[in-house]
Amino acid sequence: MSLQDQIIARIAASGPISIADYMTDCLLHPEFGYYTSQNPFGRTGDFITAPEVSQIFGELIGLCLAQAWLDQGRHDSFVLAELGPGRGTLMKDVLRATATVPGFLDACRPFLIEASPRLRDVQRETLAGYEVFFADRAEDLPQGPLYFVANEFFDALPIRQFRRSGNGWREQQIGLDGDKLALGLGPILPQPALLKRLEDTLEGDIVEDSPTAAPVISELSSRIQHYGGAGLVIDYGDWRSKGDTLQALRAHAYMDILAAPGTCDLTAHVDFEALAQASNCNHSKLTPQGVFLERLGITARSQALARHLSGDALNNHISAHRRLTHPDEMGNLFKVLGFFPDGAAPPAGLDL
Numbered sequence: 001m002s003l004q005d006q007i008i009a010r011i012a013a014s015g016p017i018s019i020a021d022y023m024t025d026c027l028l029h030p031e032f033g034y035y036t037s038q039n040p041f042g043r044t045g046d047f048i049t050a051p052e053v054s055q056i057f058g059e060l061i062g063l064c065l066a067q068a069w070l071d072q073g074r075h076d077s078f079v080l081a082e083l084g085p086g087r088g089t090l091m092k093d094v095l096r097a098t099a100t101v102p103g104f105l106d107a108c109r110p111f112l113i114e115a116s117p118r119l120r121d122v123q124r125e126t127l128a129g130y131e132v133f134f135a136d137r138a139e140d141l142p143q144g145p146l147y148f149v150a151n152e153f154f155d156a157l158p159i160r161q162f163r164r165s166g167n168g169w170r171e172q173q174i175g176l177d178g179d180k181l182a183l184g185l186g187p188i189l190p191q192p193a194l195l196k197r198l199e200d201t202l203e204g205d206i207v208e209d210s211p212t213a214a215p216v217i218s219e220l221s222s223r224i225q226h227y228g229g230a231g232l233v234i235d236y237g238d239w240r241s242k243g244d245t246l247q248a249l250r251a252h253a254y255m256d257i258l259a260a261p262g263t264c265d266l267t268a269h270v271d272f273e274a275l276a277q278a279s280n281c282n283h284s285k286l287t288p289q290g291v292f293l294e295r296l297g298i299t300a301r302s303q304a305l306a307r308h309l310s311g312d313a314l315n316n317h318i319s320a321h322r323r324l325t326h327p328d329e330m331g332n333l334f335k336v337l338g339f340f341p342d343g344a345a346p347p348a349g350l351d352l
Contacts, residue, residue: 003032003262008176016175016184019246020158020211023266027156028115032262035116048252049152050234050289050330051090054320056305058093060296061232065094065147066101067348068230068340075228078145080108083138083216084153086119088112088126094149095130109142111135138219146229148220154275155235155267157216159208161244162191164201169194172206174258181258201242208241208268214278221339225281230347231339237270238335239286245269272337284338284350290331293324295349 001009007025011017027034050057069075082091091110098104110132114120120134135141161172168188175184197207220231237245248255248264255264276283302321309317325331338350346352 003029004181004260006032007174007261008179008181011174011176011181016173016186018160018171018173020160022174022261023158026261026264026266027158029262034262034265036118037262049086049090050324050334051086051093051151053323053330054317055093056298056301056321057293057324058090059097059301060293060298061090061149061151061234062094062097063101064232064296064348065149065230066098066104068344069104069107069147070101072145072228072230072341072344074103075107075145077107077109078147078229079111079141081111081113081135081138081141081146081148083113083148083150084156085112085114085123086152088123088132090149090151091123091132092127092130095127108147109133111141113138113141138216141223143223143227145227146220146223146231148229148231149234150232151234152267153235154210154213154216154233154270155237156265157210157212159210159246159268161246162194162207162209164198164203164205164207166203167198169207181261183258200240205242206244208245208271210268210271210274213270214274217275217278217339218280221279221281224339225341228341228344230344232347233270233272233275233337233339234289234334235270236333236335237272239271240273241269241271270335272335275337279339281339281341282344282346282352284336284340284346285352287336287350288327288332289334289336290325290327292336292349298325 030036085091091112095110112123112132113135114123115136162169163172163185165188169191170185170188173184173186174181176182194207201207224231246257246268248257248266250264257266272286306314306317323329338347340346
C-alpha cells in the first residue's frame, strides 16, 4: 500500500486532515516519507541549498559564529549545532573554515539535529574525519553555550492554513473527492492565536501557522540567553505570513502538492515574525541573505578564489556568487534572523 493509499484510507475512516498532518506524513513517514526514502539534495536531487551552491556560504557562516564566540569571551566548551543538516555540507564547510580560529574547534562539540537514519548515514560520510554527534530534537542538545545555524530548516516544518471568514477562520484541510485527495475548508471557528491578524487581513485571505516552529526557537533561544551563544536562521519567507505559500518540488520543478505524496518536497515560506516573538533572547533585524553575505565579505572571498580559476570553473564560480547574493535569485528571497543574549552584539552581518 502506497503512502497515498494510506492517507486516503485514513481520511475515509476518520475525516479530513490538516495540512500539517499531511506534510508530516509526506515528509517523515518511516517507510514512505520524502526525507526517509528519497535523495533530495544536490544537482541530481530535487533542489540545491546554498551550501551546495558554493563552499563560501558555509565558510562565512562558520566565521560569523566564530566571531560571536570570540566576542563573548571564548567559551571553554560549547555546542555547535545545525538543524536540518541535509548532506552535512554546511557543517563540513563551517568546521573547515573555523579551524583557522585558534581554540574554536577544541572547544566545540558539533551536533547535527537530524531525525532521519538514512540522512544521518549520508552526513557521517560527508563529515568523515570529524567527531560529530546527533540529536533528534533541539531539546536533546546538551545544556551549555550554544551556537547554531538553521539553513532551510523551518520552511520544511508542517504548517496549518487558515482562510479568513468574517471575524473567524476556516482551516484549509485535505479530504476526498471521490477516491482522490482534494483540498477543502473546515467550519468557521474562532482562532485566538490569530486575533491580531484580523487587523491586517481581508475576507478570504490565507494565513499560515507552523505549530512546531515556536517551540524549537523557544528552546534554542532560552539556552542562548542563559548560557551564551548565537544563532542564525536562514530561509525563504518574510516578516509576517500572508497568502498560500505551500509548494511541492520534485526534480527542480514545481508539482501539485497532492500528487504522489512522499515523492515531493513540501515547503512553505517562513514567518520570521513568529520566530522572533517566540524567542527568549534578543534578535536582530531581518536581513536579506545577499546583504548579509556581502557584509561578511563574500565578494572579496569570491575574488580571491577566482584568481585561481579559469574556463568553466570560473564561470560556475561567478554564477554561484550571483545565485547566493543577487536580488533576482536567492539574495532577496532568503532572509537571515540572528539570535543573541542580552549584553551581546548581534552576529556579524546583522544589526538591531
